[in-house]
Amino acid sequence: xxxxxxxxxxxxxxxxxxxxxxxxxxxxxxxxxxxxxxxxxxxxxxxxxxxxxxxxxxxxxxxxxxxxxxxxxxxxxxxxxxxxxxxxxxxxxxxxxxxxxxxxxxxxxxxxxxxxxxxxxxxxxxxxxxxxxxxxxxxxxxxxxxxxxxxxxxxxxxxxxxxxxxxxxxxxxxxxxxxxxxxxxxxxxxxxxxxxxxxxxxxxxxxxxxxxxxxxxxxxxxxxxxxxxxxxxxxxxxxxxxxxxxxxxxxxxxxxxxxxxxxxxxxxxxxxxxxxxxxxxxxxxxxxxxxxxxxxxxxxxxxxxxxxxxxxxxxxxxxxxxxxxxxxxxxxxxxxxxxxxxxxxxxxxxxxxxxxxxxxxxxxxxxxxxxxxxx
Amino acid sequence: xxxxxxxxxxxxxxxxxxxxxxxxxxxxxxxxxxxxxxxxxxxxxxxxxxxxxxxxxxxxxxxxxxxxxxxxxxxxxxxxxxxxxxxxxxxxxxxxxxxxxxxxxxxxxxxxxxxxxxxxxxxxxxxxxxxxxxxxxxxxxxxxxxxxxxxxxxxxxxxxxxxxxxxxxxxxxxxxxxxxxxxxxxxxxxxxxxxxxxxxxxxxxxxxxxxxxxxxxxxxxxxxxxxxxxxxxxxxxxxxxxxxxxxxxxxxxxxxxxxxxxxxxxxxxxxxxxxxxxxxxxxxxxxxxxxxxxxxxxxxxxxxxxxxxxxxxxxxxxxxxxxxxxxxxxxxxxxxxxxxxxxxxxxxxxxxxxxxxxxxxxxxxxxxxxxxxxxxxxxxxxxxxxxxxxxxxxxxxxxxxxxxxxxxxxxxxxxxxxxxxxxxxxxxxxxxxxxxxxxxxxxxxxxxxxxxxxxxxxxxxxxxxxxxxxxxxxxxxxxxxxxxxxxxxxxxxxxxxxxxxxxx
Ligand SMILES: Nc1ncnc2c1ncn2[C@@H]1O[C@H](COP(=O)(O)OP(=O)(O)OP(=O)(O)O)[C@@H](O)[C@H]1O
Ligand SMILES: [Mg+2]
Numbered sequence: 001x002x003x004x005x006x007x008x009x010x011x012x013x014x015x016x017x018x019x020x021x022x023x024x025x026x027x028x029x030x031x032x033x034x035x036x037x038x039x040x041x042x043x044x045x046x047x048x049x050x051x052x053x054x055x056x057x058x059x060x061x062x063x064x065x066x067x068x069x070x071x072x073x074x075x076x077x078x079x080x081x082x083x084x085x086x087x088x089x090x091x092x093x094x095x096x097x098x099x100x101x102x103x104x105x106x107x108x109x110x111x112x113x114x115x116x117x118x119x120x121x122x123x124x125x126x127x128x129x130x131x132x133x134x135x136x137x138x139x140x141x142x143x144x145x146x147x148x149x150x151x152x153x154x155x156x157x158x159x160x161x162x163x164x165x166x167x168x169x170x171x172x173x174x175x176x177x178x179x180x181x182x183x184x185x186x187x188x189x190x191x192x193x194x195x196x197x198x199x200x201x202x203x204x205x206x207x208x209x210x211x212x213x214x215x216x217x218x219x220x221x222x223x224x225x226x227x228x229x230x231x232x233x234x235x236x237x238x239x240x241x242x243x244x245x246x247x248x249x250x251x252x253x254x255x256x257x258x259x260x261x262x263x264x265x266x267x268x269x270x271x272x273x274x275x276x277x278x279x280x281x282x283x284x285x286x287x288x289x290x291x292x293x294x295x296x297x298x299x300x301x302x303x304x305x306x307x308x309x310x311x312x313x314x315x316x317x318x319x320x321x322x323x324x325x326x327x328x329x330x331x332x333x334x335x336x337x338x339x340x341x342x343x344x345x346x347x348x349x350x351x352x353x354x355x356x357x358x359x360x361x362x363x364x365x366x367x368x369x370x371x372x373x374x375x
Numbered sequence: 376x377x378x379x380x381x382x383x384x385x386x387x388x389x390x391x392x393x394x395x396x397x398x399x400x401x402x403x404x405x406x407x408x409x410x411x412x413x414x415x416x417x418x419x420x421x422x423x424x425x426x427x428x429x430x431x432x433x434x435x436x437x438x439x440x441x442x443x444x445x446x447x448x449x450x451x452x453x454x455x456x457x458x459x460x461x462x463x464x465x466x467x468x469x470x471x472x473x474x475x476x477x478x479x480x481x482x483x484x485x486x487x488x489x490x491x492x493x494x495x496x497x498x499x500x501x502x503x504x505x506x507x508x509x510x511x512x513x514x515x516x517x518x519x520x521x522x523x524x525x526x527x528x529x530x531x532x533x534x535x536x537x538x539x540x541x542x543x544x545x546x547x548x549x550x551x552x553x554x555x556x557x558x559x560x561x562x563x564x565x566x567x568x569x570x571x572x573x574x575x576x577x578x579x580x581x582x583x584x585x586x587x588x589x590x591x592x593x594x595x596x597x598x599x600x601x602x603x604x605x606x607x608x609x610x611x612x613x614x615x616x617x618x619x620x621x622x623x624x625x626x627x628x629x630x631x632x633x634x635x636x637x638x639x640x641x642x643x644x645x646x647x648x649x650x651x652x653x654x655x656x657x658x659x660x661x662x663x664x665x666x667x668x669x670x671x672x673x674x675x676x677x678x679x680x681x682x683x684x685x686x687x688x689x690x691x692x693x694x695x696x697x698x699x700x701x702x703x704x705x706x707x708x709x710x711x712x713x714x715x716x717x718x719x720x721x722x723x724x725x726x727x728x729x730x731x732x733x734x735x736x737x738x739x740x741x742x743x744x745x746x747x748x749x750x751x752x753x754x755x756x757x758x759x760x761x762x763x764x765x766x767x768x769x770x771x772x773x774x775x776x777x778x779x780x781x782x783x784x785x786x787x788x789x790x791x792x793x794x795x796x797x798x799x800x801x802x803x804x805x806x807x808x809x810x811x812x813x814x815x816x817x818x819x820x821x822x823x824x825x826x827x828x829x830x831x832x833x834x835x836x837x838x839x840x841x842x843x844x845x846x847x848x849x850x851x852x853x854x855x856x857x858x859x860x861x862x863x864x865x866x867x868x869x870x871x872x873x874x875x876x877x878x879x
Contacts, residue, residue: 221746222738225730233723239682239714240734241703 019297022347026339033335039326051321052314058321060198064270066313068093068284070207071262072291073298073305074214075255079131080300081218082251083231088134088149089259089288090281091156092127096260097267097283098160099126101168101274104186112189119190120206120264127260128253130156135252139245145252157282164276182275192269203265207309210258214302227251259288286337290316293344315340377536378456378568379440380404381426386435388421388592390777392769395421397592398435403537408559408569410583410600412576412612414809415781416767418592419572423539426570427459428452458535460526462542462780462807463718468515472508472525473497476532493532500531504561505554518669520551527558537568542780544573545807548667548835556582574781574809576605588612613811623821626845628660632693632829633679633710633798639687640671640678648674650853651688656798656829661820663844663861664833667872671853672833673715676802679831680712681705682720692798706735709797713787713804715833721787724776728768731775732757732790764789765812781808785816792819799823802833817843837865 031041052062072089079086086092099122107115130152137143164181173180192201218224229237230247237244263284267274276282294312298304319333381403388396395418403409411419424430426437428446436443439455446452449459466475473494483489494510501507506524514522523543530538540559544552559569559582573579579586580600587597588611596611609617633656642648648671656662664672677683679690681702689698692708700708714720722731733742733753741752757771766785768778775783784807791799801820805813820843824830834840840847841861848858849871856871 220748222743222748223746225737225748229723229726229734232725233719235716235720236723236734238702239712239720241701241706243701243703 018347018351019293019299019344022343023297023340026336026343029339029343030336033332034326034328037328037332039328044322044326044328047325048315048318048322050318051325052318056196057198058317060196060200062314062317063204063310064199064201064313065285065316066309067201067203067207067269068262068266068287069291069294069312070204070211070305070309071265072259072287073294073309074207074211074302075131075258075262076292076295077298077300077302077305078214078218078227078258079252079255080295081224081231082227082248083234084135084138084248084252084255085146086131086134086149086252086255086259087146087289087292088131088152088252088256089291090284090286091149091153091288092130092256092259093263093266093284093288094153094156094160094282095130095263096123096127096257097263097274098156098163099123099260100264100267101183101186104190104268105168105183108187108190115190116192116268119268120261123264124257124261127263128257130260131256132249132253134256135249138252139248153281153288157276160274160282161276164274168274170273180275183273186268186272190268191272192265199270201265201269203269206265207262208306210261211302211306214258218302223250259291262287262291285316289341290337293341296344296348312340376440376456377534377566378405380438381440381457381537381568382438383422383426384436384438386422386425386432386437388418388425388430389433390421390769392773394592396425396432399589399592399594401587401594403568403570405536405566405568406563407584408563408571408582410579410586411570411572411589412579412586412608413589414612415785415807415812416779417589417612419589420541420779422589423459423541423570423572426452427457427539453530453533453535456534456536457539458530458533458537459539459541460523460530460543462545464522464526466514466522466525469513471511471513472517472528473510475514475525476510476529480533496532497528500528504531504565505558506531519546520548520555523547523555524558536566537570538562539570541572542574542807543571544575544578548669549837550667552578574807574813576608576810579608580605590614609810612809617810617814623843624825626660627825628657628845629827630658630693631655632658633831634691634694635675635679635688636691637688638675638678638685638690640674640683640685642671642674647686648853649678652850652853652855653688654831654848654855656831658797658827658829659824660845661824661830661832661843663840663847664831664850665837665840665847665868665872666835666850668835670850670872672850673802674853675850676712676714676800676831676833679705680710680800682712682714711735711791711794711796711799713791713799713801715802715806717784717787722775722783725774727772727774728761728766728778728786729753729757729771731786732760732771735790736794760789760793761786763793765815781812784808785812788816788819792823795823795826796828798829798831800831800833803835804832805834805836805839837868841865841868 034041034044051058053059076086100119103119103122134145134148134152137148138145161181168183170180170182170184172184192203194201218228226242226247227250229240229242230244234244290312294308295305297308297312316337319336322328322332323330383399383401386396386399399422413419421430425432428449428451444455467478473490476497477490477493483492497510506528508521508524514525544555547555563569571583583600585597586600586603586608588595590612635652635654637651637653638649639647639651640649652675654662666672674683678685681700685699689696691697692710697705697708737743741749742756743749754771761768764785766789767782788804805816808816820830832840832843844861846858847861847863849856849868851872851874856874856876
């Protein structure tokens with residue numbers, strides 16, 4: 001036990017290892033389910049790998065799927081380092097995409113050199129605003145951010161559905177009275193440039209750049225230093241003259257902004273329009289939640305999120321092809337996704353519990369030491 | 376079977392960059408109190424955590440009653456009769472004493488609790504050893520000294536017959552220490568073995584039977600307490616003579632730098648803790664605040680620096696009204712604060728030595744420019760602080776939680792004093808600090824004061840207050856009962872600390 005204690009103390013290695021073990025276990029459970037469904041698990045998983053990485057197109061698809069995960073995941077890292085749990089990725093993606101859509105549709109006359117950055121910025125600001133609301137509620141009224149972000153998710157999706165069924169609905173579909181809840185296709189000059197003749201677009205590069213910038217922010221600037229100080233210890237931060245509430249708001253605002261940027265990249269790079277499939281999450285493909293798992297996979301480090309998002313993107317793409325290669329129902333993709341989420345999140349909670357339990361002797365009980373003025 | 380002997384044989388413990396214990400041999404027998412002495416970072420706590428099963432030794436073995444044992448966790452150590460009372464208690468504040476004692480144990484009534492049985496046994500143990508606490512009292516309502524008794528009761532309830540006490544007296548008032556020693560004597564008389572760690576040599580002299588001294592992880596000596604004196608112990612510990620008293624230059628007190636008028640503040644339980652306190656500290660003087668802890672000193676300091684809401688009155692720094700200013704504004708005004716709650720307020724445990732050393736000044740050039748850190752400048756700055764204040768750390772990147780308690784305190788001091796503040800509020804600056812470092816800190820505090828800083832010194836150590844202060848204010852139940860010269864006798868100060876007004 002004491003050897004594990006040290007490993008958890010220097011958690012770096014474990015934080016990387018634990019999610020992989022958990023992910024492997026999830027795939028193992030997935031294999032049992034495939035077998036129960038009457039298919040061959042080995043064949044299925046081989047098919048999955050081929051579907052994800054077997055051709056340039058497959059790889060491009062995996063990378064495209066990784067895009068929003070990368071943006072959200074990096075955002076989750078920033079929030080986490082600031083001691084804020086952001087469950088609101090879904091809503092922030094949606095609001096970011098909505099803001100982008102509004103800019104593109106109203107300013108479509110502008111040249112792409114101006115319009116594309118402007119539209120991306122709109123997504124960034126929109127998502128940041130949505131995250132900022134939760135941050136404000138936390139800092140000002142002590143509203144738990146887990147609750148507020150979940151509620152904000154619901155509000156965002158309702159707002160999008162409402163707009164897509166009304167003001168933003170594709171005029172041609174209004175004429176034809178088919179009424180599909182989606183906007184018209186964006187002007188061609190707002191498409192993000194393709195990298196190679198596949199679906200792969202420049203948004204992925206932007207994501208990698210953002211991850212590097214987030215790393216620099218967190219570990220090379222005083223702003224990131226303060227975010228991390230607040231995340232570890234609010235009392236000591238206050239003592240150091242740091243405005244705790246302000247940096248909590250900043251952390252989740254940045255987190256939301258990156259999710260919003262992910263939404264912007266998704267509509268401008270992949271779909272070229274905003275639509276909803278009517279599900280609880282709309283068009284996000286669950287990236288707001290999967291991004292959390294990706295962040296955990298990446299050891300809650302922006303640079304770790306880069307490979308983690310590619311891995312998870314490949315998993316999702318591969319699982320999508322399962323339906324075709326072996327006879328399993330389409331819903332299995334969701335099942336596998338859910339299994340990985342549960343295993344990875346649970347393993348992290350377990351690892352953290354262990355770590356804090358072993359660190360206990362040095363820690364006085366929290367409620368004893370927090371001065372009244374901070375509660 | 377109760378413990379007769381426990382032996383540590385050739386114990387070594389290596390952490391990244393440090394050999395915390397180096398082939399240590401140590402034994403303790405039933406019916407004796409063994410004192411463990413050593414400078415900050417000498418490896419005392421590490422050795423005890425190995426004995427308690429929290430760390431695995433890199434080398435060496437432990438034998439209980441002659442039998443070699445292996446501890447995978449504290450539970451294994453407890454099963455062998457070894458209990459440890461940490462300096463920071465591990466109690467659930469919202470639980471009663473009995474619930475805390477029963478926590479983690481099997482009930483005699485299966486899934487149902489047997490708190491009556493527990494309470495009964497707690498009372499018996501209490502009567503036997505003088506560990507009086509009400510089993511039904513809620514832990515958060517207890518004074519620190521009583522909480523410590525609960526920790527000891529927890530260990531005794533689990534049939535521990537070797538008790539490890541890591542700096543137990545650091546949190547106790549002088550009166551509580553006397554009661555505590557009474558308890559230790561009774562435990563010893565009942566045939567228990569005890570290991571006692573303290574930096575206060577007179578305590579070691581007063582309570583122990585035998586002393587073992589550690590330096591740099593090695594045992595450098597062991598003596599019968601009878602056959603030694605404080606001076607010799609100090610020399611064994613530090614390796615040189617230690618001056619405990621020295622002449623300080625006369626105060627050159629100038630204009631008032633810190634003015635506190637009718638200040639009021641509440642404690643954590645929302646009860647009045649500071650009641651209309653008025654004080655002036657002049658530039659170039661040390662005003663000591665003497666008092667039994669819990670009489671509002673902590674709340675006073677926190678209210679002054681903006682960490683606690685001010686409910687009335689005012690604070691002025693250099694004539695400027697700073698009442699209700701935020702900690703950030705107080706830092707701007709040139710106020711430095713060495714908090715009593717240093718593990719929580721003074722540092723970010725997970726941050727490195729370097730990151731903690733720049734906690735207050737990280738936005739100032741050359742450490743950072745336009746929000747970008749200059750790590751070269753940071754490292755130069757921190758390396759200088761660490762060297763000057765003799766902070767023992769394997770590297771500047773080491774997380775502060777891995778430093779020994781005394782070295783953390785030295786780091787905080789280095790950080791706060793190096794800012795050359797106009798006003799310095801130092802709460803228990805030498806608590807948990809070894810005698811060599813205490814000497815050094817005292818010297819630096821006097822230097823600061825001579826350089827024109829106004830120092831408000833809060834300490835429970837009357838010797839310290841008398842040695843350093845130019846004036847002493849005595850605090851009792853949230854009020855200043857009198858301000859007296861440092862030549863006032865300990866007896867008289869004691870009376871005032873118990874609430875006797877000084878007419879002057
Ligand atoms: N978990 C850890 N990881 C790395 N180094 C550690 C760890 N715990 C202790 N150390 C190092 O081991 C050495 C001994 O520390 P220890 O806490 O045993 O000292 P100590 O004698 O109890 O000092 P103090 O009187 O200040 O409490 C120190 O150099 C410390 O930095
Ligand atoms: Mg120690």
